[in-house]
Amino acid sequence: MTDTKTAILDCGERLSRTRGFDGFSYADIASEIGIRKASIHHHFPTKAALALALIKRYSDRVLASCEAIDDTYRDGKLRLKAFVNLYRDASSKGDCLCLCVAFGLAPESLNEAVKASVRLYRANVRLWIETALEQESVEQSNDDLDMTAASILALLEGAQLSARTEQSVDGFNAAVQMFERRLA
Amino acid sequence: MTDTKTAILDCGERLSRTRGFDGFSYADIASEIGIRKASIHHHFPTKAALALALIKRYSDRVLASCEAIDDTYRDGKLRLKAFVNLYRDASSKGDCLCLCVAFGLAPESLNEAVKASVRLYRANVRLWIETALEQESVEQSNDDLDMTAASILALLEGAQLSARTEQSVDGFNAAVQMFERRLA
DNA sequence: GTCTATATACAGATAGAC
């Protein structure tokens, strides 16, 4: 049962994404996975250490999903459609945010290492989007690619926000539907 | 000096938008405006009461700004450009969110009355955007108008998120630039 | 309307037994 560490990470990720990083405590994790607060401190001495482990695991996983999309689809539009679905699934029933959105929102509670990891994640995702856009081979300058990628990421993160506020995935769908139509 | 109430609201709004609703306490407000915690409770007995007062004042003010835009511009594209600037200004230097974004993110900490006010605000803003879009007189079905308005609002809220994560208004500008170009 | 003082709950974190 050395998987306590994994259980803590799973629980911490879900709570971060549904309630925000300030919205849960070690006591919440402890009661959920059936151990004591002190035991969590054994695995992650501080909440900052937990945050860093969470962001590292999460961003590795999402970027791996992007590579998997590349392996499955050659066409840029199909890749982008799959990417929209990635963010829709992450939004769940409208109760969940991308971990990086959740962390991006609590800059006062996170140290510089975590914030740098969030920015790195977003930069990598924008680069991945740019590559998918190039596959569309619409003639665009590099500057346009940058800005288009930034707007797509903002749209998807904003769509997750909408879903959360409306407490339904319908909020996500309404926000991305026009974009998806362009990819059809 | 009965303007203590206003000072509390001003301070509470700023702290909500820069740190999130869970990110400040009555002690923060008290030390900033130079009174004691107990005095704040005299004006707003609970933090929930403060939240409700904040969202009411804020949404009235923003919707009034939308009406002012209508009075200044007849053209739909010019109205939308002014609206983008409204959200850019609200984003400040990237440290600030629309109060409704900040509140939409902390559903566990807010009661149903506040959450309903946030949803009402967003619905009103989407309606205003739809009206501006109609002025463009591009032939669109009503469904399309709904979805386009939802995507514009999500883009602007996502752009504020980007600015916050990147800790610079550049994040906002990058996200909205392609959209602004369509309005030029 | 503002204050001091206090109640109660919970946060993150540590010491040390087992």
Place this chain on the structure above:
DNA sequence: GTCTATCTGTATATAGAC
């Protein structure tokens, strides 16, 4: 590796004097 017990700080909130 997990536990009990405890420390310290801070949160929202209330009672009652001035």
